[in-house]
Amino acid sequence: xxxxxxxxxxxxxxxxxxxxxxxxxxxxxxxxxxxxxxxxxxxxxxxxxxxxxxxxxxxxxxxxxxxxxxxxxxxxxxxxxxxxxxxxxxxxxxxxxxxxxxxxxxxxxxxxxxxxxxxxxxxxxxxxxxxxxxxxxxxxxxxxxxxxxxxxxxxxxxxxxxxxxxxxxxxxxxxxxxxxxxxxxxxxxxxxxxxxxxxxxxxxxxxxxxxxxxxxxxxxxxxxxxxxxxxxxxxxxxxxxxxxxxxxxxxxxxxxxxxxxxxxxxxxxxxxxxxxxxxxxxxxxxxxxxxxxxxxxxx
Amino acid sequence: xxxxxxxxxxxxxxxxxxxxxxxxxxxxxxxxxxxxxxxxxxxxxxxxxxxxxxxxxxxxxxxxxxxxxxxxxxxxxxxxxxxxxxxxxxxxxxxxxxxxxxxxxxxxxxxxxxxxxxxxxxxxxxxxxxxxxxxxxxxxxxxxxxxxxxxxxxxxxxxxxxxxxxxxxxxxxxxxxxxxxxxxxxxxxxxxxxxxxxxxxxxxxxxxxxxxxxxxxxxxxxxxxxxxxxxxxxxxxxxxxxxxxxxxxxxxxxxxxxxxxxxxxxxxxxxxxxxxxxxxxxxxxxxxxxxxxxxxxxx
Numbered sequence: 307x308x309x310x311x312x313x314x315x316x317x318x319x320x321x322x323x324x325x326x327x328x329x330x331x332x333x334x335x336x337x338x339x340x341x342x343x344x345x346x347x348x349x350x351x352x353x354x355x356x357x358x359x360x361x362x363x364x365x366x367x368x369x370x371x372x373x374x375x376x377x378x379x380x381x382x383x384x385x386x387x388x389x390x391x392x393x394x395x396x397x398x399x400x401x402x403x404x405x406x407x408x409x410x411x412x413x414x415x416x417x418x419x420x421x422x423x424x425x426x427x428x429x430x431x432x433x434x435x436x437x438x439x440x441x442x443x444x445x446x447x448x449x450x451x452x453x454x455x456x457x458x459x460x461x462x463x464x465x466x467x468x469x470x471x472x473x474x475x476x477x478x479x480x481x482x483x484x485x486x487x488x489x490x491x492x493x494x495x496x497x498x499x500x501x502x503x504x505x506x507x508x509x510x511x512x513x514x515x516x517x518x519x520x521x522x523x524x525x526x527x528x529x530x531x532x533x534x535x536x537x538x539x540x541x542x543x544x545x546x547x548x549x550x551x552x553x554x555x556x557x558x559x560x561x562x563x564x565x566x567x568x569x570x571x572x573x574x575x576x577x578x579x580x581x582x583x584x585x586x587x588x589x590x591x592x593x594x595x596x597x598x599x600x601x602x603x604x605x
Numbered sequence: 606x607x608x609x610x611x612x613x614x615x616x617x618x619x620x621x622x623x624x625x626x627x628x629x630x631x632x633x634x635x636x637x638x639x640x641x642x643x644x645x646x647x648x649x650x651x652x653x654x655x656x657x658x659x660x661x662x663x664x665x666x667x668x669x670x671x672x673x674x675x676x677x678x679x680x681x682x683x684x685x686x687x688x689x690x691x692x693x694x695x696x697x698x699x700x701x702x703x704x705x706x707x708x709x710x711x712x713x714x715x716x717x718x719x720x721x722x723x724x725x726x727x728x729x730x731x732x733x734x735x736x737x738x739x740x741x742x743x744x745x746x747x748x749x750x751x752x753x754x755x756x757x758x759x760x761x762x763x764x765x766x767x768x769x770x771x772x773x774x775x776x777x778x779x780x781x782x783x784x785x786x787x788x789x790x791x792x793x794x795x796x797x798x799x800x801x802x803x804x805x806x807x808x809x810x811x812x813x814x815x816x817x818x819x820x821x822x823x824x825x826x827x828x829x830x831x832x833x834x835x836x837x838x839x840x841x842x843x844x845x846x847x848x849x850x851x852x853x854x855x856x857x858x859x860x861x862x863x864x865x866x867x868x869x870x871x872x873x874x875x876x877x878x879x880x881x882x883x884x885x886x887x888x889x890x891x892x893x894x895x896x897x898x899x900x901x902x903x904x
Contacts, residue, residue, distance in 0.1 A: 313728050319715050323691055323724040336693075336726040341640055349693040349727050349742060355734045392622055394635075394648040396695075396740035416618050425622040427635040428648050429612050430740070435654045439738035441695035441729070443648060 310515070332519070333455050334385040334503055335446065343447045348382040351375070351441035358481065360402075368407045370481040372414030372440070378506065379444035380422055380485035381550045385504040386455075387494020388448035390487065393419070394428035397440040401433075411440070422487060452494040454502035459520035459555035461583040463500050466564075466575050469551040470534040471509055472542035477534060480548035489570055490552055498564050501555040508547045510588060510596055513579075516553060517586035524588045526579035526596060544596065555581060609814070631818070632754050633684040633802055634745065642746045647681040650674070650740035657780065659701075667706045669780040671713030671739075677805065678743035679721055679784035680849045684803040685754075686793020687747035689786065692718070693727035696739040700732075710739070721786060751793040753801035758819035758854035760882040762799050765863075765874050768850040769833040770808055771841035776833060779847035788869055789851055797863050800854040807846045809895055812878075813887055815852060822883035826890050829877045843895065854880060 313331070323330050328344060329337035337344040352358065352375045358366035366374070376393065383390040395415065399408055419426065424444075459465075468489050474480040486504070493499050501520055505512045509531065517524050526544075533543045554575075556564055561577065568575045588596045612630070622629050627643060628636035636643040651657065651674045657665035665673070675692065682689045694714065698707055718725065723743075758764075767788050773779040785803070792798050800819055804811045808830065816823050825843075832842045853874075855863055860876065867874045887895045 309730050312730060316711055316715075316728065317725055320718050320725045321722055323726050327691070327724070327726060331726050331728070338644075338726075340644075345637075345639075345644070347693065347727060347742075347744075349695045349740075350729050351695040351697060351731055351740070353697050353731050353733050356732060392626070394646065394742055396648045396650040398650060398652050398736075398738045398740075400736070412615055416615075419619050423620055425626070426616055426619045427622050427626060427630050427637075428646060428742075429615065429630070430649050431608050431611060432650055432652050432738075433655060434652050434736045434738060437697075437699070437733045437736035437738070439697045439731075439733060439736070441648075441650070441697075441740040443646075443693055443727075443742040445646075 328450065329453065329455060334382040335388070337386070337453060344450055344453055346383055346386050346388045346446035346448055347443065348379060349441055349443045350378045350382065351439060352378070354438035366481055368410035369414030372411040373418050374481050375440050375442050376415045376418045376424070377483060377485050377550070379442050380487055381504040381506065383444055383446040384485050384487040384490035385502050385552060386446070386448055387452050387490050387499065387502065388446035389491060390422050390424050390444060390446045392425040392427045392445045394443040395426060395440065396430045398432040398434045399438045400436045403438060448494065452497070454494050454499040456501050456503045456516050456519035459501035459516055459522050459581045461522055461581055462558050463555040463581045464558055464561050464577050465513065465524060465526070465579040465581060466554045466556060466577050467531065467551055468573055468575055470532045471549050471551065472538035472546045473534045474546055474548035479534060483550045485550060486552050489573060492569065493554060498556050498560060499554050500557060503553050505549045505551045505553055506547060508545045509549065510544045513553055514586065514588055516555065517588065521586065523582040523584035523586060524579050525582055525591060526588055527591050530576065530578045532574055532576050627749065628752065628754060633681040634687070636685070636752055643749055643752055645682055645685050645687045645745035645747055646742065647678060648740055648742045649677045649681065650738060651677070653737035665780055667709035668713030671710040672717050673780050674739050674741050675714045675717045675723070676782060676784050676849070678741050679786055680803040680805065682743055682745040683784050683786040683789035684801050684851060685745070685747055686751050686789050686798065686801065687745035688790060689721050689723050689743060689745045691724040691726045691744045693742040694725060694739065695729045697731040697733045698737045699735045702737060747793065753793050753798045755800050755802045755815050755818035758800035758815055758821050758880045760821055760880055761857050762854040762880045763857055763860050763876050764812065764823060764825070764878040764880060765853045765855060765876050766830065766850055767872055767874055769831045770848050770850065771837035771845045772833045773845055773847035778833060782849045784849060785851050788872060791868065792853060797855050797859060798853050799856060802852050804848045804850045804852055805846060807844045808848065809843045809887060812852055813885065815854065816885035816887065820885065822881040822885060823878055823887045824881055824890060825878035825887055825895060829875065831873055831875050
């Protein structure tokens with residue numbers, strides 16, 4: 307079973323969120339009606355030895371590991387077009403780590419939290435037999451008219467991506483990436499996205515989720531996808547995880563204006579495909595099926 | 606450093622929650638102004654081998670382990686006088702566990718979530734090298750006039766407790782306890798508590814937290830504390846953790862009415878002490894200091 311299927315089954319067995327949850331689970335965040343805004347909320351976690359290296363020359367510094375935990379969550383807020391506001395943090399650490407290491411882990415979170423104006427409103431600390439696992443619940447806000455979901459892409463919309471893809475592990479990008487809050491917020495404020503999500507599990511796999519949620523197919527032009535390094539292959543750009551870039555669907559008649567107005571010279575915004583009518587599937591420009599091969603947590 | 610001190614330092618280094626957080630971190634939940642209500646939020650976690658036994662005759666069933674995770678969080682909502690509404694769940698499991706075990710772990714959560722009307726609005730699933738760690742963020746609601754905090758106990762107030770104390774591990778209470786949502790809500794609706802919190806780390810330690818937050822001392826009558834079993838000693842009742850009962854401070858002129866009106870015949874509500882003017886400290890009826898010896902997660 308995939309993680310998607312696992313959670314779909316799980317959510318179906320629980321009491322349904324009431325109607326104040328205007329975005330139910332299944333997007334990067336759920337959203338709760340909150341005065342004249344939406345409260346965004348999501349949870350994500352990192353596990354030592356899974357999301358960062360514990361040993362060897364690539365071992366993550368504690369600051370980098372902590373930073374990654376918050377950064378992954380900020381990326382989920384970015385994908386909704388929102389502004390992060392606060393977080394809750396549960397950390398569980400084993401005998402491998404002394405208090406100084408744990409302190410530095412939190413230092414990494416704090417530095418990024420300051421940069422993004424994120425307060426901390428709850429926490430729990432526990433010990434484990436061996437492993438280290440930390441989860442963070444992120445809160446944010448967004449206007450109901452601006453919230454970006456996965457399910458709004460329409461046939462004819464263009465798929466654009468921020469930044470670069472592939473080789474995230476090899477380059478350390480998975481630890482140092484800047485969450486695209488600025489870019490996601492700008493896109494939402496200007497009303498461009500018909501759908502948006504972040505890419506954490508690989509471009510093809512996450513694009514397939516937009517297709518499924520929106521009920522559309524996608525024609526993708528693999529060579530158009532910006533690659534992180536000269537050595538990054540197209541396959542890596544499509545399949546590696548941990549890019550933490552944004553997938554953005556935009557109506558075709560707005561593309562020229564968007565590309566002309568895009569204000570972030572340091573971050574490319576690149577058209578890479580087009581949504582089409584049809585069952586959720588991805589093919590290249592010659593019609594050859596592209597199978598999602600990204601990272602799924604139960605696969 | 607204690608967990609309390611650790612988080613106090615951590616929170617101080619982060620951007621402060623804005624004024625919409627009418628209850629900042631430090632209570633059982635934080636609370637965010639939300640229309641004419643408060644949104645309650647807290648996070649708690651369980652770790653296999655720490656919060657439940659992994660091996661031997663006392664090994665927890667997966668359902669019991671999952672149940673405990675949600676129940677601990679419901680207890681935090683109960684302590685605020687609130688009504689639980691929704692949760693987010695991050696689970697990380699190691700190679701010891703097969704998908705069937707994980708499914709049963711979630712079954713335990715689901716059964717209790719149904720009983721308490723709790724929806725699930727977010728989740729993440731990860732694998733670990735070895736351990737199992739699951740964290741749950743709980744959301745709830747409460748009226749601003751009804752929210753119960755730790756900092757409202759005044760000299761002269763009586764300390765009451767729900768239920769029974771001690772021997773939680775030996776009896777399995779730590780897995781099967783009923784979160785006191787019904788009792789906490791009734792107390793809040795009727796405006797009795799000047800302060801309330803749940804007891805998870807031992808009666809003395811948690812009572813000392815009410816004292817510190819409220820700036821009062823406490824005279825406690827140890828023999829008055831209801832004990833879980835005939836074999837439970839007073840020391841166990843005061844020091845064992847995992848009771849998940851409520852500590853309630855109530856003005857003395859309301860005690861008679863409260864005890865007469867208490868509608869829950871199956872759960873005793875017992876006066877066990879009196880708050881006094883003075884620095885935060887606990888003594889028995891003869892003035893002998895009672896030192897908090899409960900479970901602290903960094904001690």
